[in-house]
Amino acid sequence: NAGVTQTPKFRILKIGQSMTLQCTQDMNHNYMYWYRQDPGMGLKLIYYSVGAGITDKGEVPNGYNVSRSTTEDFPLRLELAAPSQTSVYFCASTGGADIQYFGAGTRLSVL
């Protein structure tokens, strides 16, 4: 049982490049989330999804896009990378008990 899997683990982007952070869960959870965590800070909600085909903005959605075509997958897209998007990104999923299960994170640097 893999839980929540994020790829890649590390990535360096140049300003203006695009990339997709992948997130997959095998727990059949309806709710999925993307967070970013800046050094010494808590997690900020970027986007979330309550099920396949449904997504909504969180606290800090600017510069990001998401899609949810299946229950398992919730990719996060950065279209025009900026230095302000340098952060650690966590994907999480939640089942019926409100408990969030986190992936291992993606460490992104934009230079």
Added chain:
Amino acid sequence: QKEVEQNSGPLSVPEGAIASLNCTYSDRVSQSFFWYRQYSGKSPELIMSIYSNGDKEDGRFTAQLNKASQYVSLLIRDSQPSDSATYLCAVNYPGNQFYFGTGTSLTVIP
């Protein structure tokens, strides 16, 4: 505005002592509250969840919730060096949106 406030610390306690971590939240409609532990460079892991006013105990950990004061706390008894980590308070708002505090850094000194 959905806010979750924590003292950032750092908090240092000697081994064997009680560590007390505090959290306040801004929105009274919140119903679910969580404490996560995060080691440096790792993802958060759930320690405790609490839904009702009062205390909830799990081993060395006790979560306390006071909805009237919009206050959640975590007590760690018999603190161990392995408890040294950042502790994140999280609040679940309607619509299953989770908001996190900035975390309290705890160091347990052997």
